[in-house]
Amino acid sequence: MTEKFDWFVVFAEMRTGSNFLETNLNALGGVACHGEAFNPHFIGYPNRTEILGVSRALRDIDPARLLNAVKAQPGVLGGFRYFHDHDPRVLDAILNDPRCAKIVLTRNPLDSYVSWKIAKATNQWKLTDVKRRKEARAEFDAEEFAAHVAALQAFQVTLLNRLQTSGQTAFYVAYEDLQDLAVMNGLAAWLGVEGRLEALDQSLKVQNPEPVLAKVANPEEMERALSGLDRFNLTRTPNFEPRRGAGVPSFVAGAKTPLLYLPIRGGPEEEVLRWLAALDGVNEADLPTRMNQKQLRQWKRANPDHRSFTVLRHPAARAHAVFCRRILGAGPGSFARLRELLRTQFKLPLPADGIGPDYTSERHREAFEGFLGFVKASLAGQTALRLDAAWSTQAQSLTSFADFMVPDQVLREDELATLLPELARRRGHPGPPAIDMAAPDQPHALGDIYDPGLEALVADTYQRDYVMFGFGPWPG
Structure with missing residues (x-):
């Protein structure tokens, strides 16, 4: 815990660099990030059975029990990563607590989508040794990508609105910022912890460094699909009407x-x-x-x-x-x-x-x-x-x-x-x-x-x- 915050959450998504961010957070003294604590398919990490003495079964019955365990860690600023499809029962408790530090990690949705498709094809979700890198090209699916973007945007709008209406601010980190030591130490200062990083973690390697067109098996189809997206909402009818009660x-x-x-x-x-x-x-x-x-x-x-x-x-x-x-x-x-x-x-x-x-x-x-x-x-x-x-x-x-x-x-x-x-x-x-x-x-x-x-x-x-x-x- 710090004078500013009692706990923290990293709002992220798959293939946004959240593993790398977590590794660097855990390298700071007095910080403990517990993975995807509320992933409905596992607890923390795929090979774990519990976090801070709370099993997956207990978490599913009473999610507040795990939240309280994370917050109650003595002398440590505890936290976890939360994605848009994680347990929705804890989202209000997170967003309503100004003593919870909100870190929002974002990445170009096309890059995260292509990276996700490659990881699914190779079943390689982390890379620590370049010699063991598996190669594959993603098959771009226009409908699947549209759904991917819609889900991410809807969740980001929810976060932004809830933070605005409750008078809170978040620390925003882009995927590219993860390689900037000054930004990572700025995050540490914002969290209120004393530790600083002398260097970024080198254990995790970028899995697919090529341009996105080179990572897709059907780039022509992808370009056609993306050309039809209304990226700037040109067709949206602006709405300035105030919200009303249900009447x-x-x-x-x-x-x-x-x-x-x-x-x-x-x-x-x-x-x-x-x-x-x-x-x-x-x-x-x-x-x-x-x-x-x-x-x-x-x-x-x-x-x-x-x-x-x-x-x-x-x-x-x-x-x-x-x-x-x-x-x-x-x-x-x-x-x-x-x-x-x-x-x-x-x-x-x-x-x-x-x-x-x-x-x-x-x-x-x-x-x-x-x-x-x-x-x-x-x-x-x-x-x-x-x-x-x-x-x-x-x-x-x-x-x-x-x-x-x-x-x-x-x-x-x-x-x-x-x-x-x-x-x-x-x-x-x-x-x-x-x-x-x-x-x-x-x-x-x-x-x-x-x-x-x-x-x-x-x-x-x-x-x-x-x-x-x-x-x-x-x-x-």
């Missing part, structure tokens, strides 16, 4: 039929709620809602055959409905203060004294286009005004739901007449009613102003939803 109190259950509706704001909420009430012959006010998470879990246990659903609305219809009700409207649920800000600050041609005969469809079209411009800026985090759920992306709503539960079915508004009654029949309802479809918006219907130019504006504003859900032009 459990907004969920609505059937009074008798075990259905649970997860509303997306701006969608056909009123129509679905009327249908849910009519389904069991009750008033809308009698539908179970405003449940907290505990109450919803109790409802789900009481209705083990329940099904949950949400409804997507075409972004053009959704944005226009929100604009008409929330911005133009003056009734319950309208945003009077926001309307005034949009009129004065964003210069939307909105009527100051209510809708009158001079509010033509042309003026309505101009105001709606201005609203779409505001929404686009709001989604990009470019305004000081709040991003309301009514115009956030539907993709973000589904992501928020998933923090608590994932809906069984994601329906689309134009499918409700067929799929919603069928869903009720499958839950035992003998004769579900038809659903009333949404009436045209007021004071002007979307169809009065819609054209390809307006569709292009909506698609540009809600690009994330169009990509995620495959929306095409508004069907009318």
